[in-house]
Amino acid sequence: MITAQFNKKLWSAQGGMQLDIQMELQQGECLTLYGDSGAGKTSALRILSGLLQPDSGRIEVGGETWYDSGKNINLPPQKRNIGYVFQDYALFPNLTARENIAFGLRKGESSALLEELITITSLGELQHKKPGQLSGGQQQRVALARALVRQPKLLLLDEPMSALDHLTRSHLQDFILEARQRYGFTVILVSHDLGEIIKLSDRVAVLGNGVISREGSPAQVFMQHKISGKFQFSGKILGIEQQEVVWIVTLLIGANLVKVVVTEKEIQGLSIGDQVIVASKAFNPILQKIRDL
Amino acid sequence: MLEGTPLKITFELAAVTTVLLFFVSVPLAFWLSSSRSRIKPVIETLVSMPLVLPPTVLGFYFLLAFSPSNSFGQWLDEWLGIQLIFSFPGLVVASMIYSLPFMVHPIQSGLASLPPSLKEASYLLGKSRTTTLLKILLPNIKSSLLTGIVLSFAHTVGEFGVVLMIGGNIPGETRVASIAIYDQVEALNYGAANYYSMVLFAITFSILLLVYLVNGGYLKKFWK
Secondary structure, three states, X not given: OEEEEEEEEEEXXXXXEEEEEEXXXXXXXXXXXXXXXOOOHHHHHHHHHOOOOOOEXXXXXXXXXXEEOOOOEEOOHHHOOEEEEOOOOOOOOOOXXXXXXXXXXXOOOOOHHHHHHHHHOOOHHHOOOOHHHOOHHHHHHHHXXXXXXXXXXXXXXXXXXXXXXXXXXXXXXXXXXXXXHHHOOEEEEEOOOHHHHHHHOOEEEEEEOOEEEEEEOHHHHXXXXXXXXXXXXXXXXXXXXXXXXXXXXXXXEOOEEEEEEEOHHHHOOOOOOOEEEEEEOOOOOOOOOOOOO | OOOOHHHHHHHHHHHHHHHHHHHXXXXXXXXXXHOOOOOHHHHHHHHHXXXXXXXXXXXXXXXXXXXXXXXXXXXXXXXXXXXXXOOHHHHHHHHHHHHHHHXXXXXXXXXXXXXXXXXHHHHHOOOOHHHHHHHHXXXXXXXXXXXXXXXXXXXXXXXXXXXXXHHOOOOOOOOOHHHHHHHHHHOOOHHHHHHHHHHHHHHHHHHHHHHHHHHOOOOHHHOO
């Protein structure tokens, strides 16, 4: 059980912002922090891990107080036993993959877990290479294994897969699910990828301007305003082409190219590179279960 | 060999100074690269002062401070039995301060160039600041360390003003090569001056060339 309540004044390019977070997690749960960049997601993770000190609040993990501004308790990051995967992986360039993972072992600790983690992350053949010789996905696996070698109660993942391709991502997500089942740690994930959030998390907290504005299961949070039979996608204009009296706009939505017909009136003010929303209300999608193909 | 001692003293002084300075500068540079203390700008300024101050100014104040007729010099003499004026240990202390920025600056900028997440990752893996510095940070700024060591060494070899002020010109004790050259020229003994000069020129050139070759990666193909 993790309970945390803290606030901190943050300064960004847009000016000051008050981060005010309250969260509660069950043992073994996976919570995703979702929100615009600059909403305070990374700062929240840094406060939980002890890398950043809040102005006031209280953080309690499994009955142990990590931070309490009232009682002047502030455990350093070294004593919090957290697994943290950084956005840039933060692998040590001077150590091999294996040494990177082993760096987290305590003095005299057996290397059984180290071997196990190398096996389940399929790093066997790569373990003696330096991070510079590994691909992004391989580096990510090393970072994950390293974060787990101290058997943390809490694993913090800061957009760990944003730089990876779809297939590699999917493999890593499977690995996280498997590891969570095996070791039973609690996860807080920062992610922008809806597929990833739905696959990995039990609960989503939407962070906007420093406070959690909405919270619930991924389905509750993301389906809410789309439930009215309205389809809505955001995309980017790649091309505009005039054909007779109408314009054809080519959009990139996710990884798909879509062509949309637009009238002369609607094309005003649109140019290549603009972010747009394509919405359709007046149609009735048909939903069928896929079976007996 | 014409007269080996001034050269020997020069390189002894440079070696001792560099080694001691390295151990002083690493913690200082680490502190400067990570601290947000209010006195940091003051310390940074003090470290950089030898870059702009005439060596004679530095030497002059050392002379005053270390003089046995002064309370600090007297204290050193009485309690530690060290006399820093006109002695080799005095030269080492003065050289360390004079070469301080040449060691601290490369190490500090090397540490500052590392992503902060490296340090944080190590803390989160339960490692102390010292372990993090020794096992993670320093091994990743080897070229900065090499630059600092070599610049300090070469700079100490090239010292003149501070040495003259505080060490004087005692043969076999504080007469380093740069002063010996000045001496020989004054005595119109150009042959000897040329000998010292050539040796200093050749050695400092080779040292600096080696640094540029190593840091530029030109030598990598030979040991791979």
